Amino acid sequence: MCKAKNMIIENIDELTSRGNKKGRRIVLELVEETLNQVNYYNIVKEVTKLTNDILKIKDLELDLNGFKNVYVIGGGKNSSSMTRALEEVLDGRIAGGVVVEKEGYTTQTKHLLIVHGGHPIPSSDSVKAAEEVLRVLNKVGKDDLLLVCVSGGWTALTSKPPRGISLEDHIAMHRLLMNSGMTVEQMNIVRNHLSQLGRGKVPMFAKGATTIGLIAVDEVEGKPWGPTVPDSSKFSDAVRVLVDFDLLDKVPESIRKYLETAPPSEESPTPLDYMNNCLKVHNLVIADNIRLCESAQKIASKMGINAFVLSTSLRGEAKHVGAVVASIANEIANFNRPFRRPCLLIFGGETTVTIVGRSGEGGRNQELALSAAQYISEGSRIVIASIATDGTDGPTDIAGAIVDGTLVPRARRLGINVTQEQNEHNSSFVFKQTGDAVYARNTGTNLMDLILVYVE
Incomplete structure (x- = not known):
C-alpha cells in the first residue's frame, strides 16, 4: 500500500x-x-472554502467584505500545517499574524512569521513566542x-x-506536573492559570x-x-489538583502563593465574561481522536x-493499559x-507515566508497548503498535514502538532485563537495542495516540 518515497515512518x-x-x-x-488522512493541512483544506469573498469553515459562513483586516495566529505542534492551508485558501487576504x-x-508558511517555543517544558523561547x-x-x-x-x-x-x-519557577512547576502521572486535562487546570495566554485569554x-x-482536540475528554x-x-481548582497529587508543598513558593492569593480579576475568563464583554467567538473542532x-x-x-x-478515550497508567x-x-x-x-483492534487516547525515583528515557507509547510485549507469547500471531501521532513520544525523538512475541526473547539474547528497564521507565533503551523503535518524519498532525492491535 505505502510507497517508499516521502513516507512518514522512516x-x-x-x-x-x-x-x-x-x-x-x-x-x-x-x-x-492513517496519519496521512488526518494531516492538518489536508483537513483545513477540506473544511475551509472561499467563494466570492464568502469564507466557509465547516458550517460557519463569514463575508470577508464585512471585515477591515484578517489576522491569523497559530500555536501548537504542527499548527503551521493549518496556517499554511489557510494562507492558500485566503489567497493574499491575510494582513498579518504569527505561528508558534x-x-x-515546521511546515513552511507563505508569509506568516514562524517562531519556536519550548515543549514539553516551556523555555525562554516560549516567553518570546508569547510576546x-x-x-x-x-x-x-x-x-x-x-x-x-x-x-x-x-x-x-x-x-x-x-x-x-x-x-525558573515556571519550568520547575512544569517538570513536577509532567512526572506526576496526572492527565493533560488536570495539568491544564494548573497551567492555564499560570500563563498570560492560557485558556480563554486570547x-x-x-x-x-x-x-x-x-x-x-488532543485531550481525552474530547471537548474544545x-x-x-x-x-x-x-x-x-488548580490548588485542588496540586493537593490531590501531593504537589502543593513541592511547587515553588511563588507558584503556590500566586494560586492561593491572586485576585479574582486574574481568573481565566468564563463564558459569562465573554457574554459581558460582548465577545464574538466561534470555536470549531476540525479534528480529534475520533x-x-x-x-x-x-x-x-x-x-x-x-x-x-474499542476506545477513543483510552487513559490510565501506560504499563497497566499495555x-x-x-x-x-x-x-x-x-x-x-x-x-x-x-482482526484489528483500534484504540485512541492518551495514557500517563508516573515517575518515582530513578528514571531512564522513554515515553508513554513506548512504555505501553514494552508492557504489552511481556504478555505476548513468542509463538503468538499478535502485533501491537503504539504511536504518538505528532511523531515524538514524550521527551524523545521516537514516535513509538511496535512489538510482537519475539521482542522479549530477542531482548534477553541481548542481555536486557525487560522488566527492570520497564520499572526504570527506560523503554527507549530497549527499543533502540532491539530495533523496534518507530521513527517518523513530521506527521503534520497531533491527535494524541494511536494503538493498533493486529491478531492473525
Missing part, C-alpha cells in the same frame, strides 16, 4: 525485517495511511477577523508566567474582533479547549481487515472472542 523496512513480518507490515502501513511551533515541526502573539493581538481591532489555529502544545509553547513568577486581548478558533475557549475552572480512529478503521476495511474501534491491551489480544488469539481472527 524505518519501516527495518521494522518489518524481523518478527511477525507480515503483521508488522500491515500495522505500519495502516499507521502510515515546536522546533522540528510575538501579544504583539499581533495588539494590532487587532473590533472590525477585524481573527483566525486562531490551535493544536496540542499551545500551553507550553506560548507559556508566559504572570508577574512575580520567574521562568479573545480578551482581541478588542472585540470576531474570533474563530480552529481547534484540533485552548486560548479561544472560555474556562470554567478557578484558581481553587476522526483518527475512524480513519484507521476505514483504511483497514479497504484492506479487507475486520477492524473494531497489559490490558495484550490480554484482549490473547483472548482473541486463543479463543476467537470477543472477535474472530484475523
